[in-house]
Every structure is written in structure tokens, then in C-alpha cells.
Amino acid sequence: MDEPISLLILHPDPHFGLYLEELVEDSPAFRGPIAHANSVEEGLHYCRDFVPDCILVDLSVPHFANIDVVSQLRAIHSSVAIIALTRQSSPTFAVDVMKAGAQDHLLRDAITPDVFTRSITSAVAQRRLTEKLEQQRQSLEIFTRAMAHDLKEPVRTIKSFAGLVQASEDLSAENQELIQFVVRAAHSMETLIDSISRYTRLETAQISVRSVSAPAILQVAKTNLRQQIESRQAEIIDEGLGTIECDDVLLTQLLQNLLSNAIRHCDDSPVIRVRTTYTSGACQLLVTDNGPGIATRFLETIFDPFIRLGRREREGAGLGLAICRKIAELHGGTIRCESRPGAGARFITTFPGAYIGTSAA
Structure with missing residues (x-):
């Protein structure tokens, strides 16, 4: 790590704070300033003028023994790395600390210079990478x-x-x-x-997941594609659509892309069948067409950006299926294609959700 690391140590005992400072004083990474604060209020006031790379807070001492302290510190700046010192080895407590915004937590009684240095440098590197990606x-x-x-x-x-x-x-x-x-x-x-x-x-995209009527979404998609449907005399059949736990705007875009893609690649009289199936904890949206089919070697690459199969004169930017995959991933789901040449194609999008006891229409 080339950039020097600056630290803020939050601890009511200045002697223990100096002990923590001594643990990293021999590391060349810690050439930045090291500040001390004996209260959360003092630490927050300090951070108004100077945001450190890493904040060390001891959750095992009075006035700091509250995970909410980590949440308050996390609100300072997204690039700040936070390491919590604790005396608890409970996995549940560790998870809660990380959820509150800490990058790491260390058992106070098991700190060594090597462990302490690695923890800080790793946490700071993680936050710097996150900030760079943002x-x-x-x-x-x-x-x-x-x-x-x-x-x-x-x-x-x-x-x-x-x-x-x-x-x-x-x-x-x-x-x-x-x-x-x-x-x-x-x-x-x-x-x-x-x-x-x-x-x-x-x-x-920030998605808003709720229970969505798939038949209503299908109708919206068909309305948006009316010109394409009529010009190709395409038939779109609802074989049993129920509800899907998803973002309705993104589901409309996904279904519209799949329908448009199927119509565009079917040579004559496109027939597209749409239905949902349910298992415990997931819903599958199936879109099946009577098109020319897809060779096995292309079943994965068709979801890559700018990939276009078939004749070049067909319209399309090569992003429709890539967008579908991105929408599925935003929902924590997947999309795949089952097909073979001459036998049409079936696109299966899986949405996770609470579907226990639900059956297909």
C-alpha cells in the first residue's frame, strides 16, 4: 500500500490508545497522522475537519459498548475503514458488528502487532478499492x-x-x-x-420488490410491442401466469426484451408461449418460441453484451439478453436458455422469493 494510512483511535483510556499506536509504529504503512479521542462526540467532532483512513473503536469499554457507535461512525464517510475491538467471540455478535458497518473486528485480548497491522491495512485497502469503484x-x-x-x-x-x-x-x-x-x-x-x-x-438501479401480477405485466409488454407483433402477426399465448416477487418495471423490461427477441428471430408465424412455475422459494418465468433454435455452444454467450446471432440485417443492438441477465441478477436470480437447432428456444428466468404453497395456474 503506497499511500500512508491515517488513524483515529477511540478509547477512553489514553494509555491503551498509546499501546495501540505502538503496535503499528514500526510498520512503514503508518506514516500518516494518528489521532486520539476519548469519546464518540470528540471523535465525530474531529472527523468534521479531518477524515482518517481507519477508525479503531473499543466496544468492550464503557461509553463505547454499543454497536450503534459503529453505525454513527459509518455515517461519517463511505471511505472510512472501521475496526472494532471486542472481548466477545460470539459469531452472532461479529455478524452484527459487520452489519453495522465495520470492516473487521478483533478480540482485544488476542491482538499482536502482525494481526493488528494486517487487519488495518486490509480494511483500508478494501475501503479504498470500494471508493475507487464507486x-x-x-x-x-x-x-x-x-x-x-x-x-x-x-x-x-x-x-x-x-x-x-x-x-x-x-x-x-x-x-x-x-x-x-x-x-x-x-x-x-x-x-x-x-x-x-x-x-x-x-x-x-435500486429495485423495489413486491408481489407483481405477471399477466398484467405481459399485457403491458404486448402493448409496448404492438407494432412489432402486428407486423409479424405474432401470437403470444399465456399458458398460466401467476405472481412474481420482483420489481414490476424491470420485469416489464425483461419480458418485453424476451418477446421482442423471439419475434425478431422467428422466420414465419412467431408463436410465443409464456408461463410461470413455482417451487419452494423460487418462481420460474418461461418464455418459449418456435424459432430456428440455438446451437449448444452459443447458449451461454448469447447473454454477453453485443452478441448477435442470425442474419445481420435483423434489427437489434445485441444488448437485449445482456439486459435480461442483469435484471435477473439484480433480483438475486438467474436466466438461462434451453434450445437446439430447429427446435425453438426456451428462456427460463428464476426469481427467488416466498412461493411456498403456491402452484402454477
């Missing part, structure tokens, strides 16, 4: 939003002017066809920008 996530989100705004505007301009040229009566049939290529390319670019934006936003 900064990268925010940068990606800003970039995606800027891309969606700055790129879509010229694409709209291209489509607008291409439409004006296309409407000209003096345009030859050959030039009409060339302009149509431009319009289709602009439309594909707009679709790609929207897909990338949706995929990136899922990285920071």
Missing part, C-alpha cells in the same frame, strides 16, 4: 448520460434531413434506396445508444 461507476454513468444526449441529437438531425431529402419528388429510385440506407443506419444508431444507456443504468 468513482468509476459515477464516471461511467456521467459518460453514458452525456453520450445519450450528445450523440442522439446529431442522429435526430440526420434522420430529419434524410426524411426531407426522401420526400423530394425529384429523387431517383436509386437515390431513394440510398437515402433509405441512411435512415435505417440512423435508426440503428439511435437504438444502440438507447440500449447502452439502459444497460448502464442497470448498474446503479
